[in-house]
Amino acid sequence: MSERPGIIPLSVAAEGDQGAVAPVIDAPPPRYVRRAADLSRLLVSGAVLVVTVLLAVAALASARRMQQGLLDAATALPPGLRDGVVGAVQVVAIVAPVVALGVLTARRRGDAILRLVPAAALGALLSWSITHLALTRSRPDLRPQVLAGRGSLLHAGWPPAAYLAACAAAVVAAGPWLEARLRRTWWTLTVVCAGLSVATAAIMPLEAVAELAVGGVAGSVVLLLAGGPADRPAPQAVADALVACGIPLAALRATPSPDRRPGEGVRYGAETTAGVRLTVQVLGPEDRNRDLFHRLARLALLRHPDDTGAHTPLPAVEHELLMLVFAGRTGARAAEPVIAYPVSRGGALLATIEHAGRPLSAFLSKEITDQMLTGVWTSVGRLQKHRLAHRALRPEYILVEPDGASRLIAFARARLGATPDALGSDIAELLATTATRVGAPRATRCALAGLGPRLLATALPYLQPLALLGPAQREVARYDQARARAAGAGAKRRAVRPGGHPSLLRDLSAAVVEATGAERAPLAHLARFTWKSILGLVGAFLVLHLVLPQLASAPAVVAALRQANWWWVLAVLPVTFISQVFSTYLQMGTIPAKLPFGPTYEVQFASSFLNRITPNNVGGMALNLRYLQKTGIETGAATASVGLQSLAGAVSNAALAAWFFAWAGRHHTGVHLHVPAGRYVLPAIALALAAGGVLAVTPVGRRFLREKVWPFLRAAVSTVTGVASDPAKLALLVTGALGLPLIQVVGLALSVHAFGGYLPFVQAGAVYMAARLVANAAPVPGGLGALEAGLIAGLTMLGVAAGAATSAVLVYRLLTYWLNVPLGALALRAVQRKGYV
Numbered sequence: 001m002s003e004r005p006g007i008i009p010l011s012v013a014a015e016g017d018q019g020a021v022a023p024v025i026d027a028p029p030p031r032y033v034r035r036a037a038d039l040s041r042l043l044v045s046g047a048v049l050v051v052t053v054l055l056a057v058a059a060l061a062s063a064r065r066m067q068q069g070l071l072d073a074a075t076a077l078p079p080g081l082r083d084g085v086v087g088a089v090q091v092v093a094i095v096a097p098v099v100a101l102g103v104l105t106a107r108r109r110g111d112a113i114l115r116l117v118p119a120a121a122l123g124a125l126l127s128w129s130i131t132h133l134a135l136t137r138s139r140p141d142l143r144p145q146v147l148a149g150r151g152s153l154l155h156a157g158w159p160p161a162a163y164l165a166a167c168a169a170a171v172v173a174a175g176p177w178l179e180a181r182l183r184r185t186w187w188t189l190t191v192v193c194a195g196l197s198v199a200t201a202a203i204m205p206l207e208a209v210a211e212l213a214v215g216g217v218a219g220s221v222v223l224l225l226a227g228g229p230a231d232r233p234a235p236q237a238v239a240d241a242l243v244a245c246g247i248p249l250a251a252l253r254a255t256p257s258p259d260r261r262p263g264e265g266v267r268y269g270a271e272t273t274a275g276v277r278l279t280v281q282v283l284g285p286e287d288r289n290r291d292l293f294h295r296l297a298r299l300a301l302l303r304h305p306d307d308t309g310a311h312t313p314l315p316a317v318e319h320e321l322l323m324l325v326f327a328g329r330t331g332a333r334a335a336e337p338v339i340a341y342p343v344s345r346g347g348a349l350l351a352t353i354e355h356a357g358r359p360l361s362a363f364l365s366k367e368i369t370d371q372m373l374t375g376v377w378t379s380v381g382r383l384q385k386h387r388l389a390h391r392a393l394r395p396e397y398i399l400v401e402p403d404g405a406s407r408l409i410a411f412a413r414a415r416l417g418a419t420p421d422a423l424g425s426d427i428a429e430l431l432a433t434t435a436t437r438v439g440a441p442r443a444t445r446c447a448l449a450g451l452g453p454r455l456l457a458t459a460l461p462y463l464q465p466l467a468l469l470g471p472a473q474r475e476v477a478r479y480d481q482a483r484a485r486a487a488g489a490g491a492k493r494r495a496v497r498p499g500g501h502p503s504l505l506r507d508l509s510a511a512v513v514e515a516t517g518a519e520r521a522p523l524a525h526l527a528r529f530t531w532k533s534i535l536g537l538v539g540a541f542l543v544l545h546l547v548l549p550q551l552a553s554a555p556a557v558v559a560a561l562r563q564a565n566w567w568w569v570l571a572v573l574p575v576t577f578i579s580q581v582f583s584t585y586l587q588m589g590t591i592p593a594k595l596p597f598g599p600t601y602e603v604q605f606a607s608s609f610l611n612r613i614t615p616n617n618v619g620g621m622a623l624n625l626r627y628l629q630k631t632g633i634e635t636g637a638a639t640a641s642v643g644l645q646s647l648a649g650a651v652s653n654a655a656l657a658a659w660f661f662a663w664a665g666r667h668h669t670g671v672h673l674h675v676p677a678g679r680y681v682l683p684a685i686a687l688a689l690a691a692g693g694v695l696a697v698t699p700v701g702r703r704f705l706r707e708k709v710w711p712f713l714r715a716a717v718s719t720v721t722g723v724a725s726d727p728a729k730l731a732l733l734v735t736g737a738l739g740l741p742l743i744q745v746v747g748l749a750l751s752v753h754a755f756g757g758y759l760p761f762v763q764a765g766a767v768y769m770a771a772r773l774v775a776n777a778a779p780v781p782g783g784l785g786a787l788e789a790g791l792i793a794g795l796t797m798l799g800v801a802a803g804a805a806t807s808a809v810l811v812y813r814l815l816t817y818w819l820n821v822p823l824g825a826l827a828l829r830a831v832q833r834k835g836y837v
Contacts, residue, residue, distance in 0.1 A: 032111075032227030035286055038220045041172065045216030052210045053130065056138040067204050068140040086200050089193050093159040096189055097167065103182075104174065112177040115222050116170045123169030123218035127162040127211050135161075135207050161207045164194055168215020169222075176228040190215075232266060232284030233347035241349055242280065245341040248273040255279070264412065269354060277354035278338060283313040284347040302466065302526055313348035314340070316412060320350055323388070323411035330386040332379035335399075335409045352409075356402060360395035365437050369404065370446050373434060376406045377450020380430060383408075384455055389418030393430040394472055395437070420458070421524060425467040427451070427459035433472050435508055436479040444511040453516035460512055461524035463505045476504050484632045498599040498836040501632040564811070568754030572815045575747035576823070579740060579816070580604045586736025587624060589729045590644040593633060599836055602827050603627045606837070609824020612817070621646070623828075626837045644733075652737035657769035663762045744768060744816065748791070751812035757800040767794035788813060 056063050104112050171186045178186070194212060197203040203211075233241075239252045251271045265283040272278070317340040327334040338351040360368070360376070376398055383390060390397075390411060397410040415422055427447070435443035448456050465473050483502035513520055583604040588595045603623065610619025621642050628638035742765075749764040759767075771790030788809055795805035831837050 031230070033230045033286075034224050035176070035228055035231065037231070037286070038223040038228065041216050042220035042224065045213045045220065049130075049210055049213035049217060052206055052213060053134045056135050056206050056210075060138060063138040063206060064140055067138065067206065085196050086202060089196050089200075089202070090158060092189060092193055093163065093167070096186075097170070100170070100174070100186065104177070109174075109177050112174045115173040115226055115228075119169040119173035119219045119222040120166040122222065123215050124162040124166040126214045126218055127165035130210060130214065131161055131207060135204075135210060138206055139204055158202075159193075159197070161203050161211045164190070164197070164203065164208065165211035165214040165218070167193075168212050169218035170215075172216055172219025173222050175219075176223070176231075230266075230284070231286035231345075233282055233343040233345050235268070237344040237347070238268060238280065238282050238349060241341055241343040242270060242351070245339055247278070247339070247351070252280075264410065270351070278351045279335070279354040281317070281350045281352075282343060282347055283316055283349075284345065285313065287313065287316075302469070313346060314342050317341075317348045317350040320412045320414070323414035323416070324352070326386070326388060326416060327383060327408065327411060327414075330382045330388060332382040333375075333405065333407045334379070334411070335407055355399060355407060357399045357407070360398040360400050360406070360434075363395075363400065363437075368434075368438055370442070370449075372400060372404050372406060373438070373443070373446035374449045375404070376408075376430070377447050379406065379408055380426065381451045381455055384423055384427070384451070387416070387418050387423065389415045389422035389426050391415060391418075391422060391426065393426045394433045394475075421462070421467075421526065424458050424462035424524070427456065428462040428464075428467045429472045431459060431508055431512075432463070432468055432476050432504060435504055436475055440504060440507040440511045444508065444515050448515045453518070456512060457516040457518035457521075460509060460518065460521040462526075463509045463512070464523045464526070465505070466526040467524070479504055481634070485634065498596065498603075498627070498631055498834070501630045563755070564807070565754045565756075568750055569811060569815075572747050572750045572754070572812060573819075575743055575750075575816050576819050579743050580608065582736045582739035582743060583607070584736070585732045586645055586648065586740065587641070589732030589734075589736055590641040590648065591628065591633065591637070592726065592729065593631070595631070599831070599834070600627075602831050603836060605820070605824050605827035606831050607824075608820045609828055612821055612824065623837055627831070630835070630837060648733055648737040649740065652734075653741055653769065653772065656738065656741050656765065657773065660762060660765035660769050663766075741769070741772070747816050748808075748812050751808040751815075752795065752800060752804070754811070755804040755808045757795070757804045757808060759795070759798060759800060763798050767791060767798065770794055 101113065101116075104116070167190050171183070171190055174186075175183050191212070194203065194208045198205050198208045235252060235254065239249055242249045242252070247270070249270060250273045253269050255267045255269045265281050265287045268280040268282065270278040270280050321337045321340040324335055324337040328336065335355075336353040338353065340348065340350050342348050360372075380390075380393065390408065391413040392410055393408075397408065399407045399409055401407070431443055431447055434446075437443075438446075444456075465476070468476060480502045483504075509520070512518070580601060584597060584601045587600055587604065588597070607620030607623045610623055624645070625638050625642050628641055629635060633641075745761070745765040745768045748768050749759060749761055752759050752764065768791065771787050771794055774790040775787035791809045791812075792802075792805050795808070796802050800808075
């Protein structure tokens with residue numbers, strides 16, 4: 001052994017022929033993986049596609065003018081030159097796919113062809129659908145005349161945009177099996193053909209960009225569903241690298257690891273000619289890419305992510321080697337390092353002494369002893385005293401040997417001189433993940449035995465979800481969901497308690513306080529963004545873009561108030577509070593469980609505040625969903641409840657609008673909405689069938705349906721049937737759904753009456769419902785601006801004086817819309833403080 005603790009020298013192996021190539025045994029057959037590069041491409045391509053479609057739809061006039069300029073430039077080209085370019089593109093478009101298929105067939109790349117063909121079909125389908133749904137209207141009117149009578153081998157409009165998208169998707173899908181040079185050649189041909197088609201007006205610029213993005217999306221989706229070859233060194237290259245660094249290798253075998261996480265590479269078991277067993281971890285560029293998403297998530301969510309700078313494979317394994325050496329010097333039981341060394345194709349390996357044992361995550365709860373856990377915590381305590389943060393302390397990274405002793409492994413993200421946040425999060429993460437197996441009291445007791453009260457108490461500020469970012473957070477969430485389901489099992493109707501959702505972290509905090517005698521500590525501020533900062537930014541946007549223009553009407557409001565009948569104005573004030581009662585009834589009527597009225601009423605006020613600063617009531621729906629989850633209701637049932645609220649509101653609004661319009665006897669003949677249904681129905685059906693087919697025929701899709709979709713649908717159906725079978729719930733649902741718009745009509749009628757206007761209630765209802773329909777189409781919070789304009793226009797059309805109509809609407813919105821802002825903000829703070837959301 002080495003004279004320096006914490007590192008094992010190469011002399012552990014017997015001398016041998018270091019120049020020979022080591023035999024590779026038990027080399028696994030190549031398997032297909034879902035690569036992070038494909039996910040990255042999918043996200044980027046999807047973002048480009050969304051931006052392009054939004055540009056074509058939202059800036060239609062500008063898009064048409066810009067593309068009209070291209071047509072003018074194309075018509076200025078000499079006809080012979082233009083036809084020659086078109087002909088060259090058509091030749092390449094015909095010949096290149098045939099050559100590509102021939103090359104793949106000659107190289108026996110059948111797996112690439114099996115991905116290339118469906119990717120091309122999906123790309124063409126997506127392209128056709130998006131073009132017909134969004135891009136056709138952005139084409140200049142003169143484009144058909146420019147293409148008429150021109151062409152070369154085929155019509156000047158060939159190849160179409162769908163063909164370009166199919167080619168781009170095929171290049172993406174076949175890319176992992178191609179050498180870099182060949183892959184660049186195919187991409188160059190695709191992009192050049194797209195550019196030349198744009199230059200000759202065969203394809204519009206927005207369509208060309210969209211189709212290339214569609215190709216990236218389609219090819220990436222196929223690769224993510226079917227998998228592609230891993231971008232890692234081959235087993236023979238690993239064996240050659242071990243021999244090259246001086247280890248006389250006798251055997252190398254792949255070690256399957258079900259607990260291996262993204263970014264952690266492939267693990268091999270090696271044996272030297274002297275019989276020494278090694279564990280060899282191999283990283284490739286693919287692992288660096290996968291780790292990118294972990295780092296981005298921490299960077300986006302945490303104030304101080306404290307990530308290391310070793311991202312490429314060789315620096316990464318060298319960093320882990322250093323961390324293992326330092327961990328050994330602290331006296332903690334950790335993996336014993338041997339060497340870090342580069343491998344071909346940009347990879348690197350880390351060799352450690354192999355110890356027999358199983359990861360702690362493989363043990364059943366009854367197999368985990370207090371002595372085992374205490375030993376783990378003793379090693380953690382030594383790391384803590386030397387300020388070495390592991391930053392991935394979970395049971396899968398704790399190796400338990402046959403005698404019950406444990407070793408810490410996987411120091412890839414470890415940090416020397418760690419901050420209190422990193423050290424406290426280490427304790428919190430291991431405490432939470434062991435508590436999911438043995439329970440909070442026992443996990444706390446063992447941690448106290450291994451750490452002592454002072455170190456254990458430092459975890460109190462970090463017993464929160466953000467400190468467990470990643471697999472530990474999901475494990476704790478699943479544990480709490482299982483407890484919630486167990487608590488509600490067998491109870492068809494049960495009363496729920498706000499904030500009563502089981503919380504392991506809350507239980508651990510109470511257990512640590514009791515075990516250490518420490519005072520309760522406030523949670524550490526780890527989030528980069530908080531409710532306060534987000535609402536501050538949104539509020540600033542609201543003031544700048546929505547509130548300031550309304551201040552121009554302030555003198556009119558003041559003048560109107562001087563002439564108003566104050567008793568009728570005050571009669572409008574209760575409308576704000578009564579409307580929240582109906583909102584409460586609506587939510588209570590959409591969930592089989594019995595919700596308490598008071599907390600639900602507070603949450604509705606808070607939701608109304610968020611609806612004032614988010615379009616289409618998105619903020620309020622999210623808060624209601626969170627409230628139901630915190631009461632212990634399953635996510636599927638909570639989502640079904642929120643969806644049922646929206647559906648009930650839409651149906652009641654439609655029914656009341658029809659009734660008011662019919663009763664008022666007024667027919668609006670000046671406005672007609674024409675929706676070309678045929679343009680949208682066929683692409684929507686095609687996309688739905690394609691998505692269903694992909695989910696049904698692929699293993700990943702079937703697993704997604706089985707594990708995610710069906711449980712969600714079962715919970716949603718159970719919620720709807722539970723509500724439908726309870727007359728009391730139906731009564732609350734109908735009362736809330738109808739009462740919400742009716743009380744707003746009452747408020748509008750009272751406001752009109754306060755300013756001397758006389759309008760029958762039915763006509764006031766017709767005006768309100770018509771204005772609400774217009775405001776719902778406006779992408780601004782609460783229909784701000786659009787609703788006021790609609791109300792004023794409707795009132796004046798029905799004979800109310802313009803001055804009275806304007807004043808009535810302004811006061812009505814002041815008391816029923818703007819009053820919710822301060823009241824809702826106070827309610828939001830209250831429900832957060834009480835733990836309802």
